[in-house]
Amino acid sequence: MTITPETIFTDVQAIRDTSPLVHNITNYVVMNNTANALLALGASPVMAHAEPEVADMAGIAGALVINIGTLSDPWIAGMFTAAKAAQAKGIPMVLDPVGAGATAYRTDTAKKLMQQCSPAILRGNGSEIMALGNQDATTKGVDSASAADLAIDTAKALNREHGSTVCITGEIDYIVHSDTVLQIRNGHAMMPRVTGLGCTASALCGAFAAVNPDPAAAAAHAMAVMGVAGEMAGRSAKGPGSFQMHFLDALYQISQPDIHQLFRK
């Protein structure tokens, strides 16, 4: 798999041309900016979580994005129902295991979703990905380089077990599939200071997976667009408030020359 400015922009253009419906079951904190990010890029977001309708909604979507922040039992039920409907129809699913490792409730739910629903793409930060592995790895006191290595090892194991492309985001994003580890080096230091940009990254994975049948390419393209748009936003941001605004504008404006100029792997 080769990721180039051309392959990235081809998918951006496909999203703009076809406005794929992305069904999100996501947390309360980020629903608004997730929906806005998808709309700004050109996709068509819908949020629905209740058991009586999630199968209908997932069934008409181009991708399903499940995010376990602000989890509760009725939502977990909706997540499994939606995931199974998506699986039955061959609709790609993205899983964002927000806060896995912080509470047993989140770790267990994310592990069950991995086991029962085989997401096309799993996207999280290093500690969330490691929380889904079987080893008792802990990052406390481990320097960040070896932490990345540990997360990549876990990602490879998760990929072998579930077939999912695993996308580990951080200063460098790693897209792990089979034995390939692809790196994306775009992004901006202010991104972790805006809530939900990780969740937005997962939602964009959904939009790209809806137009590209290769989940590893979809995840890599999504991370490249996140990072490039972040750098565009960072040019004029004076803090996280203006960064969020410029970031949405950048997703709307992003062009092939922008990607050519800024993409780094």
Add this chain to the structure above:
Amino acid sequence: MTITPETIFTDVQAIRDTSPLVHNITNYVVMNNTANALLALGASPVMAHAEPEVADMAGIAGALVINIGTLSDPWIAGMFTAAKAAQAKGIPMVLDPVGAGATAYRTDTAKKLMQQCSPAILRGNGSEIMALGNQDATTKGVDSASAADLAIDTAKALNREHGSTVCITGEIDYIVHSDTVLQIRNGHAMMPRVTGLGCTASALCGAFAAVNPDPAAAAAHAMAVMGVAGEMAGRSAKGPGSFQMHFLDALYQISQPDIHQLFRK
């Protein structure tokens, strides 16, 4: 009914002078910007959805706005309880049937709310309004002019059956009441790229209905203010992120000269 810049601004001023309490039972995605839009215009928003308190809250409000996005069973129960409390006290209700037609759950809930609660104003896009009609109209392959005609026909039927003013929003907004169809031609191309501006339009219908006893005039005034504020925002927006920000500022700033200059019907 004649809508003029003067009638529009009279209601804007009344909202600013009396800060009517608008009780919203709305979806998770848009709660924040709906509340901000109402505050920016001068109204006083409150969000409350739980059965134990919705009747109390609706009973002290100037209007009740029910929006069925991100629906679930406990919320449906709250909607009916609130709607009946509002009806009993003569408090006008606005219904936004978000996503009606996409799932049976939403279509059925919206139809029951129409039947049992007779909203003063029903506001949706063309396909949502058509989903509430009895005909099996489908817009697939229908050109947009005839789609508008079909939606207007459904709106007239809904108005005859339930007495509700029906407001169909899109590039042109149609306010349908009795046999009158009023058009509002304001707005900006970037509005559909910001999540929840349709929900904001419904919330503003609530604010106007709280100060104007004629629901058709209230809906028309709300759509005019939405569209004029959208045009004001569009002057300096560089994308949907900055558009949303400028739109809230425009609702705060909007003056009689702005409306005189920009209002088009």
Add this chain to the structure above:
Amino acid sequence: MTITPETIFTDVQAIRDTSPLVHNITNYVVMNNTANALLALGASPVMAHAEPEVADMAGIAGALVINIGTLSDPWIAGMFTAAKAAQAKGIPMVLDPVGAGATAYRTDTAKKLMQQCSPAILRGNGSEIMALGNQDATTKGVDSASAADLAIDTAKALNREHGSTVCITGEIDYIVHSDTVLQIRNGHAMMPRVTGLGCTASALCGAFAAVNPDPAAAAAHAMAVMGVAGEMAGRSAKGPGSFQMHFLDALYQISQPDIHQLFRK
């Protein structure tokens, strides 16, 4: 207790240096901007409300913030479970009684939380604080000076009964603890036109309580930072939309000279 620009900035620096985890159980309307305000200042927000995980989450947090807007029964259960876990571990709790007085459901829940969980800090506007007192005070027709006096009297009684520092926000903020009443006179007229800035004030109380063991100082420092950031935002805001954006930027930028220049008590 003496509040000075130096004591305020010492806490700001401590938040930036240690990024305390602030566990919020808060309402749907404000989750996004609450999280963004905490991140902008340098704290680390987490939102979690479900009974199966709130005790785990509260147990690893530096502070717990409970906000009763958009209340429902499952959330009330989560609030008590989290509050008791925090109490057992000596983690400070902030209570924001949003809408107390508007419905019996909210007033009763807030009173029970006061009685059973003894928050370190109670923050609300004057009418919310008065709703938690035992007297049948009403502010209808009372001029605002005497309304403030009545709220302060209630705050003193609540402090005597529960030990909580009581923070009454408004044009002037009053921090009431034992027999001391401290005033903070910062802020900007546009703040009440942005939804959830009161909720943000409570969340910031949590961040300051996580780094300062004196709840009265924590509350005063939080109110000073809210007010100073509000004045910084007001310099360039053109309405509530741009105000919210500049406010988040100001929390990110706020420096010791800003506080020296603007702090007024």
